[in-house]
Amino acid sequence: MSVKEIKSLTGIRGLAALYVIVFHWYAEISHFHLTELNSYFKRFLGHGYLAVDLFFVLSGFVLCLSSYKLFQQFDFKNYQSFMYKRFVRIFPLYICITLLFFFMFNDKLSKLLVNLTLFQGLTFKYNNSIIPPGWSLTNEWIIYFLFPFMFYLVLRIVKKPWVLILSALLILILLSSVRSYDFNWSNYSFLRKVEGFHPVISFSRGPASLLRTLADYLLGIFVFLMYQRGAQIKYFKYLILVLFVALCFSKTDILIIMLIPFIILHLTKSNVASNLLSHKTVYFIGLISYSLYVNHYLFIKTYKQASSLLGVNHCLFSFCYVIVGTIIMSIITYYSIEKPAINLFRRFKTKETVRV
Numbered sequence: 001m002s003v004k005e006i007k008s009l010t011g012i013r014g015l016a017a018l019y020v021i022v023f024h025w026y027a028e029i030s031h032f033h034l035t036e037l038n039s040y041f042k043r044f045l046g047h048g049y050l051a052v053d054l055f056f057v058l059s060g061f062v063l064c065l066s067s068y069k070l071f072q073q074f075d076f077k078n079y080q081s082f083m084y085k086r087f088v089r090i091f092p093l094y095i096c097i098t099l100l101f102f103f104m105f106n107d108k109l110s111k112l113l114v115n116l117t118l119f120q121g122l123t124f125k126y127n128n129s130i131i132p133p134g135w136s137l138t139n140e141w142i143i144y145f146l147f148p149f150m151f152y153l154v155l156r157i158v159k160k161p162w163v164l165i166l167s168a169l170l171i172l173i174l175l176s177s178v179r180s181y182d183f184n185w186s187n188y189s190f191l192r193k194v195e196g197f198h199p200v201i202s203f204s205r206g207p208a209s210l211l212r213t214l215a216d217y218l219l220g221i222f223v224f225l226m227y228q229r230g231a232q233i234k235y236f237k238y239l240i241l242v243l244f245v246a247l248c249f250s251k252t253d254i255l256i257i258m259l260i261p262f263i264i265l266h267l268t269k270s271n272v273a274s275n276l277l278s279h280k281t282v283y284f285i286g287l288i289s290y291s292l293y294v295n296h297y298l299f300i301k302t303y304k305q306a307s308s309l310l311g312v313n314h315c316l317f318s319f320c321y322v323i324v325g326t327i328i329m330s331i332i333t334y335y336s337i338e339k340p341a342i343n344l345f346r347r348f349k350t351k352e353t354v355r356v
Contacts, residue, residue: 003066008267011277014285016051017292023048025322028300030315040248047247052136053216057260060220074152086144092341097294101130132297135204139213164222171215172254176200200253219261233266291330299325
């Protein structure tokens with residue numbers, strides 16, 4: 001049974017992907033050259049790593065929406081179908097870009113073999129992922145194995161939305177008590193050099209990283225339960241105001257993450273915000289958001305190598321190169337890799353249904 005797409009959620013995923021790209025551009029290329037920026041704006045840029053939490057919460061909600069009928073009664077064939085669908089969604093593009101990185105930047109064969117399983121993010125090494133965004137894909141892939149069981153337990157036993165949001169909050173509070181840099185669990189050590197900035201939930205490897213992802217998926221299931229109940233979000237404009245203010249201050253990670261499910265819930269309804277995010281341009285950016293996320297480091301890395309070789313680093317040129325190059329490449333990979341893989345899966349499932 002197909003579920004009608006909520007276009008505004010696709011749109012916000014696209015904006016989040018752009019936020020991640022700008023954050024990584026700032027992190028890898030320009031943070032030493034933008035010292036004149038207002039400290040509040042620096043912290044706004046620095047919080048870009050939390051856009052990944054939005055991806056995770058969105059993914060949890062959308063999986064609930066698309067799999068609700070599938071997992072009301074747990075069945076191994078349904079589980080198999082679910083995992084195959086997730087494989088088709090993630091692996092074709094990921095494998096292609098990983099191989100491209102491998103041949104362009106001469107990584108070790110042993111490292112490639114581990115990366116092709118998508119379990120490389122379980123280690124504590126930042127450079128164990130051939131493509132830097134691979135850590136989050138590892139976490140998602142692991143959560144996919146667990147998600148049907150989690151969702152089934154929620155539908156059958158938990159049922160209460162407050163249990164999920166409280167559980168997620170407790171996990172985040174627990175994580176906030178651990179300083180990620182002491183355990184080498186974060187890729188973003190440069191953030192400590194940003195004036196007045198103290199990242200709290202920036203875990204991107206190790207067990208803390210997986211717990212971060214789990215908390216976000218629990219929030220995604222929370223959104224689904226509230227959506228089922230027809231919950232409405234009042235005073236949305238104040239919610240957005242609080243979010244933007246929080247992004248400009250330090251030590252606000254937990255507040256920002258806990259606002260995400262309520263923003264997503266509001267966007268499931270017909271309103272000004274959802275209409276803006278459903279605009280065809282924003283929606284298209286959302287369609288290619290996975291390609292944007294997986295592809296963008298290719299342009300960051302090639303620019304850094306060229307910049308180092310030539311001894312030149314021009315902020316505006318580097319920004320245009322990374323953004324425009326990533327968008328063009330992502331349009332190509334969306335139509336040549338992502339869509340064909342999804343269409344192939346649909347044709348395969350149709351044939352399976354006919355045989356049955």
